[in-house]
Amino acid sequence: MYVTLSAENRPIQDLHSAQSVARNALPARLKAGKHLYHEGDEVEYVYQVVGGVVRLTRMLENGRRQVIAFGYPGDIIGFPADGCHHADCEALVDTTIRAYRRAALDHGDGDPDLHMALLQAALQEISAMQDHVMMLGQKSAAERVASFLNVITSRHGENQGVHRRIALPMCRNDIADFLGLTTETVSRSFTALRKAGVIALDGAQTITVLRSDALLELSRGAD
Amino acid sequence: MYVTLSAENRPIQDLHSAQSVARNALPARLKAGKHLYHEGDEVEYVYQVVGGVVRLTRMLENGRRQVIAFGYPGDIIGFPADGCHHADCEALVDTTIRAYRRAALDHGDGDPDLHMALLQAALQEISAMQDHVMMLGQKSAAERVASFLNVITSRHGENQGVHRRIALPMCRNDIADFLGLTTETVSRSFTALRKAGVIALDGAQTITVLRSDALLELSRGAD
């Protein structure tokens, strides 16, 4: 599920069970920068990210933007509320998704396993959003950035010798809007982590965690 | 659902359908200050608030607290994630709840209508949490307080002549932890709204909205 505080590494569930292939799963490709759906669209499908990364955003009347989540492979996105999408979904890189008819969520559409998997994903999503609320409500800028890096590297990074490395597909502004900060503050926090020897930056988009214990400590914050 | 940004006044759904009475619904009373469940508890039931108000909270290691939501009559609370509760639930006043076995959420437990209603509630909850994220990430202190008052009065207040009035069962500290602010800031915002003639305070716990249009405007924020 999404990028949130809880860094448990869930296995990527494959909802694409044999039974549901014919009835439910319509695979699709989405070029970087293209939208999968917009806020207000009627929900016909829920989606599972198979490859790539998407960004879910919501806008406020006056142009302020909140990044709700980043969707990585395995994540289910597009849950309806009142039959409509409540966020925009855009691919950050070329992305592959699987579409499931909404009926699969509502009553299974003849596939009880798929129904249960989607329900579980929705319940996980509630918890994930609560984590996000907790972070935005209670953590400092430095703690938020550390939390973000900690989760995204442990969940989606790859080992690079003893360290963990990840290419960030989102820009600083996306991270800022995800964390409720400004790009400048995010950038300054990155720099501070680099100067403290906690992370290394290889260009702006690729980071290596040098001291994951320190990063975790920083993400929790002072006592 | 819960107190969030979206102020639509949903009718209080009665999940207590004739069919489910015997099998699922165990009514219960909860004295003010008593816990319904704690974070980490295994989920045996999900609950619907029938009367009263509950408070859902999550703690951070270092003692910081986030109020996730306030549960009013009609709200469904206690959705599991990984089979466990991810928040504490405490009654703010004497409260009546109905308990539904977890199986009712998972597969209906013989009552498809109940199953669908619980599923819909879970999906609404995702959207509500996203609203909360949006508020915490993007809104100023004054905007958050105005948003809170706007939602809680329109959804749970009662008409008092041409105005709308509500008794707040939660203390300033609860509101602060809900909005990601301090009690002092919440108190100052209340005072500012009172001095601006937008609200009137009758004691600390009872507020009357004098100019709901102005409150709505303030909740949206400057353009």
Next chain:
DNA sequence: CGACTCCTTGAGCAGCTTCAATCGATGTGG
């Protein structure tokens, strides 16, 4: 009446934002 709790108000400060300039990477045309 006194003790307690919660709310309010004030003063000073810290953290984050705002505004602005520079840097660095990427791409384009001459």
Next chain:
DNA sequence: CCACATCGATTGAAGCTGCTCAAGGAGTCG
């Protein structure tokens, strides 16, 4: 191939918002 334009990231300086710390007020309950 290099000059230049462009866009995102970084860094700096200054200001404002909201927090911290502290005191006083108001309501409640023994």
